[in-house]
Amino acid sequence: MRDEVRIEPWSEGDLTLLRLMNAPELMDHLGGPETEDQLLVRHEQYVGMSAGTSGAGTMFRVVTTATGQAVGTIGYWERTRQGEVIYESGWGVLTEHQGRGLAGAALEAVLERAALERRHRFLHAFPSVGNGPSNAVCRKAGFSLLGECDFEYPPGRPMRCNDWRVELTF
Numbered sequence: 001m002r003d004e005v006r007i008e009p010w011s012e013g014d015l016t017l018l019r020l021m022n023a024p025e026l027m028d029h030l031g032g033p034e035t036e037d038q039l040l041v042r043h044e045q046y047v048g049m050s051a052g053t054s055g056a057g058t059m060f061r062v063v064t065t066a067t068g069q070a071v072g073t074i075g076y077w078e079r080t081r082q083g084e085v086i087y088e089s090g091w092g093v094l095t096e097h098q099g100r101g102l103a104g105a106a107l108e109a110v111l112e113r114a115a116l117e118r119r120h121r122f123l124h125a126f127p128s129v130g131n132g133p134s135n136a137v138c139r140k141a142g143f144s145l146l147g148e149c150d151f152e153y154p155p156g157r158p159m160r161c162n163d164w165r166v167e168l169t170f
């Protein structure tokens, strides 16, 4: 049976989680680990996103319902793609908690939250073409594969990604 999770808005106390998520094996498809300074900037961005009420996006820690333990991160934010503003999502689960369906469960929760914003029709994800688990998460969550695209992540680092899209049901 798949473990249950809940998503909780990113808060000041989540810097430790962000540091754990910076492990080399988790950052393999994301440009490699960040420096402590970059993590501090990212952390403040996440706190700010979660404090916002504009609907422009939120970051969350992923918590297992059974234990209350933080096991990963997920969020949605706005991006302009081919002249259209869309939501994008991205996620990660700590290595020791992978393979239990937690990313898929967290993504379901994010899709519900993003739909409640009633702001954009589509949510996309752009996993690297070589990121097997992340592409599997998209497929299982009912996303459609639009095709491959060139992407920069982090800014300045080109990567080849799949463009997955799901329609948010209002």
Ligand SMILES: CC(C)(COP(=O)(O)OP(=O)(O)OC[C@H]1O[C@@H](n2cnc3c(N)ncnc32)[C@H](O)[C@@H]1OP(=O)(O)O)[C@@H](O)C(=O)NCCC(=O)NCCS
Pocket: 025, 026, 027, 029, 030, 089, 090, 091, 092, 093, 094, 097, 098, 099, 100, 101, 102, 103, 104, 105, 125, 126, 127, 128, 131, 132, 133, 134, 136, 137, 140
């Ligand atoms: C992507 C990630 C979040 C998945 O977390 P997870 O909790 O293990 O994901 P789930 O258990 O919900 O689903 C993973 C699926 O990928 C499948 N999978 C695992 N390895 C795979 C591989 N090499 N190729 C294809 N599919 C694979 C699993 O079998 C599972 O599908 P199943 O439930 O049908 O068996 C995790 O691997 C991670 O944190 N990676 C590093 C961060 C990252 O790359 N994030 C993506 C940013 S878009």
